[in-house]
Amino acid sequence: MPGLEHGLIQSPINILTKSVEQVDSRTITVRYKDEVNAVANLGHTIQLHFAEGSTISAHGKTFQFKQMHFHTPSEHQLDGMTYPMEMHIVNAAEDKENGRIEYLVASILFKMGEENKFISDFREFIPEETHSIQNIQSGRVRLSDLLMVARKNKSEEGLYFYKGSLTTPPYTESVNWYIDKHIYEASPEQIHTIKKIEGHNARKVQKIHDRIIEGS
């Protein structure tokens, strides 16, 4: 397709956990504002924002936080399993050498379970009208409420890492994907609420080709 990059490192993928290459833990430094200050209903997804100036650093590069959004169902699969929801935390940095934007996307998978505090905190602010944005008062919605969950066992610690692409046009192949091994919980009702707005917005899984998926 002209104008689109359709190469050998497309996303999402199905991660076969048995074939993941074990590596030492990766250092990711998160400097997020934590407080979510706006939620947008874009029709095809629900998107959350922080105030300017949130960054995340990995492999010697600092990425600026851009936005986070949801997919229903999940785009990534683990051992062929699709989860009911996935959240993408999108960060970007200028890649001057290649004249493009390099991304770091952190992915969080959700299963049906207990009500999730983070989702219930922003839910009331989701605008009913599509393509509209609602500001959120400071301190009402905190990302740390989502991320600071206890890992029950070793297998839930760490991340999967691989090089891939954006999952929406133009499918640019400059994404460092970090997928949290911990599967988060949200209530069926919460997932349904988000799905009702977004509809099905997951790209189908792409071929891995000769990529190595790392796990820490």
Ligand SMILES: [Zn+2]
């Ligand atoms: Zn996404």
